[in-house]
Amino acid sequence: MKIIPIYIEAGISGFESPAAEYKELGLSLDQLLISNPDATFIGLAKGQSMIEAGIFDGDLLLVDRAEAPQDGDVIVANYNGCFTCKFIDKTNARLLSASKLHRPVQINPDDDFQIEGVVTRSIRLHRQVRELASCML
Amino acid sequence: MYALVDAVSYYASAEKVFDPSIRNKPVVVLTNNDGCICAVCPIARRLGVPKFKPYFQIKHFLAKHQVVIRSSNYELYADLSDKMMSVIARFCDNQYVYSIDESFLQFKNYNSLIKDWHQYGDEIRRTVWQETRLPVGVGFGTTPTLAKAANHAAKKLPGFNGVAVINDDKSRKEILSRMSVTDVWGIGSRLGKRLNVLGINTAWELASRSPKTMRQQFSVMVERTINELNGVACLTWDDVRQPKKEIYSTRSFGQRVTEFHSLKTALITHGAIVGRKVRQQHSLVKRLLIFAASSPHDDNYYKKSVVYDFPVATDNTINIALAITQVFNQIYMPNVHFYRCGVGAIELTSSEFTQHDMFSISGNNPELMNCYDGINNRYGNDTVKLAAEGRAEKWHMRREFLSPSFTSKWRDIPKIIC
Numbered sequence: 377m378k379i380i381p382i383y384i385e386a387g388i389s390g391f392e393s394p395a396a397e398y399k400e401l402g403l404s405l406d407q408l409l410i411s412n413p414d415a416t417f418i419g420l421a422k423g424q425s426m427i428e429a430g431i432f433d434g435d436l437l438l439v440d441r442a443e444a445p446q447d448g449d450v451i452v453a454n455y456n457g458c459f460t461c462k463f464i465d466k467t468n469a470r471l472l473s474a475s476k477l478h479r480p481v482q483i484n485p486d487d488d489f490q491i492e493g494v495v496t497r498s499i500r501l502h503r504q505v506r507e508l509a510s511c512m513l
Numbered sequence: 514m515y516a517l518v519d520a521v522s523y524y525a526s527a528e529k530v531f532d533p534s535i536r537n538k539p540v541v542v543l544t545n546n547d548g549c550i551c552a553v554c555p556i557a558r559r560l561g562v563p564k565f566k567p568y569f570q571i572k573h574f575l576a577k578h579q580v581v582i583r584s585s586n587y588e589l590y591a592d593l594s595d596k597m598m599s600v601i602a603r604f605c606d607n608q609y610v611y612s613i614d615e616s617f618l619q620f621k622n623y624n625s626l627i628k629d630w631h632q633y634g635d636e637i638r639r640t641v642w643q644e645t646r647l648p649v650g651v652g653f654g655t656t657p658t659l660a661k662a663a664n665h666a667a668k669k670l671p672g673f674n675g676v677a678v679i680n681d682d683k684s685r686k687e688i689l690s691r692m693s694v695t696d697v698w699g700i701g702s703r704l705g706k707r708l709n710v711l712g713i714n715t716a717w718e719l720a721s722r723s724p725k726t727m728r729q730q731f732s733v734m735v736e737r738t739i740n741e742l743n744g745v746a747c748l749t750w751d752d753v754r755q756p757k758k759e760i761y762s763t764r765s766f767g768q769r770v771t772e773f774h775s776l777k778t779a780l781i782t783h784g785a786i787v788g789r790k791v792r793q794q795h796s797l798v799k800r801l802l803i804f805a806a807s808s809p810h811d812d813n814y815y816k817k818s819v820v821y822d823f824p825v826a827t828d829n830t831i832n833i834a835l836a837i838t839q840v841f842n843q844i845y846m847p848n849v850h851f852y853r854c855g856v857g858a859i860e861l862t863s864s865e866f867t868q869h870d871m872f873s874i875s876g877n878n879p880e881l882m883n884c885y886d887g888i889n890n891r892y893g894n895d896t897v898k899l900a901a902e903g904r905a906e907k908w909h910m911r912r913e914f915l916s917p918s919f920t921s922k923w924r925d926i927p928k929i930i931c
Contacts, residue, residue: 414596415644417531417920423931437929441644452929457534459929488537492646507923 409497415442419452419459420511421498426450426461429474431498434512437461441493450495455481456488461495514630514653514680515660515746516618518601518637521648521668523614524552527593528583530646531919531927539580543568546765546911547584584912592920597645604637609750617657617750634667634676654679657748658741661698662688662716669696689742690717699738704731716742756794756861762786763804763855767911770851776805777841778903781834783856785902788830789889791858792882797826797867800860803837805844808852815849824873826862830885832876834901 410416421435429450431437439452447466452459455471462471462481471481483489501508520526524542529535539557541550550571553562560578562571568582575582594613602608605618620627627633634651641649652664659679666688667677679685695705697716713719720742728736737747762783770776780803791798804818819840823832837856869875888897917925 412644414599417927419927419929421931422928426931431931433931436926439929441646454533454536457536459533459927461929461931488533492533505923510924511926511928 409438410440411496412440412442415493416440416496417493419461420508421461425473425475425478427475429463431461431474431495432500434501436499436501437495438497438499439493440496443494443496445491445494452492452495454488454490454492455483459492464491514620514623514655515657516605516620516634516637516651516653517611517615517657517660517664518618518641518649518651519615519664520597521650522552522554522558523594523647524585524590525554525557525583526647527590528581528586528916529554530593531589532916535581539578540583541575541580542583542585543914544585546767547913548765551585582914584915586912586916586918588918588921589916593645593647597641597647597649600641600644601637601649603640604633617660619750630678630680631676634678638675649675651676652679653677655744656741656746658698658738659685659744662692662696662742665692665696685720685742685744686717688716689720690715692716694719697738697742699734704735707731756796756863757790758861759857759859760787760790760794760796760861761855761857762790763853763857765853766851770854771848773845773847774903776845776851776854777838778901779854780805780837780841780844780856781899782902783854784833784837785830785899787856787858788828788833788882789886789894791861792828792886795864796858796861797828797864797877798833798858798860799823799826799862800858801833801836802857802859803840803844804856805851805854807849811850811852815846817844817846819843820859825870825875825877826867827875827877828864828879829877829882830899831878831881834899838901 406413417439419437419439421431421433421437423433431450437452445451445464447464449464450461451464452461453464453471454460460471462473465472465480469483471483473480504512525540528540528542537556539560539562540554541557541562542552543549544551547568549565549567550562551564553564557580560580562575562578562580590613597614598608598610598616601616601618605620605623607619607621609617609619611617630653634653637651638649641647650664650668652660652662652667654660654663663677663679667673667675670677670688670691677688679688692715693705694700694708694713694716695702697719700708700719708719713722720739722739724736724739727739740747764783766779770779787798787801799822801821801823802818803821804816806816807814821836821840823836827833833856885897889895919925919927
């Protein structure tokens with residue numbers, strides 16, 4: 377069942393708000409956080425290895441494919457068929473974690489590896505979001 | 514200069530965007546209800562997987578080669594298509610989106626800006642891949658038909674790596690003489706056979722014929738195609754999408770249907786879909802085909818179709834539903850396990866140029882239909898619908914191998930391992 381969010385108008389017209397002329401579009405998080413909408417996708421962080429970079433299990437990640445990855449960036453890579461979020465160490469061809477419990481991963485020539493995009497933002501959900509509840513399992 | 518940019522086996526490529534585990538595997542996508550193969554990725558093509566084969570006939574072959582099978586995920590394809598189109602749009606100020614994965618670009622006054630079209634094509638390909646992870650082919654030509662031919666060359670002929678340019682006689686001859694005549698835009702296989710009789714086998718041989726003579730023997734369409742192949746642009750964006758001459762909505766059931774009301778609601782739902790599409794292209798239905806059938810693989814194959822002629826051509830969904838209701842008793846048969854049904858508008862007229870009838874009153878109600886379409890366009894299809902369409906979802910598509918809606922449902926967003 378779809379519900380249309382419009383209220384019935386009774387046809388009574390009151391006074392125009394004195395602020396009407398000053399009204400601007402509301403703030404949009406998309407506009408603030410996403411510079412390249414066509415090249416950006418949203419993913420969900422799973423795991424503990426980036427905790428010291430401030431990325432926790434269950435955070436949302438905005439991944440921008442148009443952004444050129446710089447050494448030391450937090451990136452998402454296709455690492456042997458999995459989307460993986462790490463720091464990129466281009467000089468030594470390694471993926472670095474932000475946690476003492478995880479060792480650097482050396483990228484070997486026979487690994488399937490491509491950088492998918494740069495993590496430009498991460499979003500922490502301090503209270504549970506209903507739409508995402510099933511992802512958090 | 515025109516360009517045609519389109520995705521390489523789009524549906525299969527779209528499946529690979531958010532599933533890196535299948536990027537290097539053979540992938541095929543099945544049509545509605547998982548009936549036939551409708552997209553084959555290049556890796557699967559190299560294994561010899563044919564397109565348009567019924568799935569059940571090739572099941573074992575696919576299993577043997579560990580081919581990844583997906584149902585059509587239209588939510589995903591539509592979203593990725595929007596993104597791809599808007600990346601492509603950055604390369605030209607005049608874009609025409611021709612289909613879910615093809616778009617034309619028209620370059621006017623770009624000649625002094627773009628020195629090397631090959632290089633420009635490479636840049637389009639690289640950017641689209643970088644930003645959307647979709648592989649595209651780019652063809653440039655001095656007419657839309659030549660751009661389409663160049664696009665064919667870019668993707669199918671050896672020696673081209675995703676980009677081809679037809680901008681002089683040499684490149685035109687080189688590409689057209691390597692293309693079969695049925696690879697030319699607008700030349701189907703039936704027309705192709707008739708052209709073969711005249712000794713026209715390649716696109717170049719067609720281009721060398723006199724347009725005037727060919728018009729007499731075939732049609733204006735063929736004349737235009739020949740002119741286009743010779744660098745005379747005849748098609749404009751409006752011509753490119755002509756209104757359809759027939760509109761069908763048909764589908765096989767996810768589960769067999771035997772019950773009177775279920776079949777009727779399914780048919781009326783198809784009728785409503787036809788009505789919507791008819792209004793979209795500003796046509797009116799003059800003649801409607803309504804049919805239902807069991808499976809041809811059943812023992813007692815049953816098929817019944819009825820043609821209904823409207824006294825006054827209509828685009829009113831209610832009239833279409835009434836017509837279906839009227840003939841329904843002729844179609845329904847108890848104890849038949851219906852497998853497939855559908856409705857087709859088989860004769861259409863233009864709603865702009867209608868001859869009104871002196872005696873029959875038109876049952877059209879443009880205000881109501883505008884409102885109906887307006888609500889559904891804004892809030893999604895089926896926000897308002899006829900009560901006769903019912904709420905049964907039983908006959909909806911079977912999509913057994915459906916991938917997640919990575920970009921349109923929150924619960925399906927890709928997981929990233931940290």
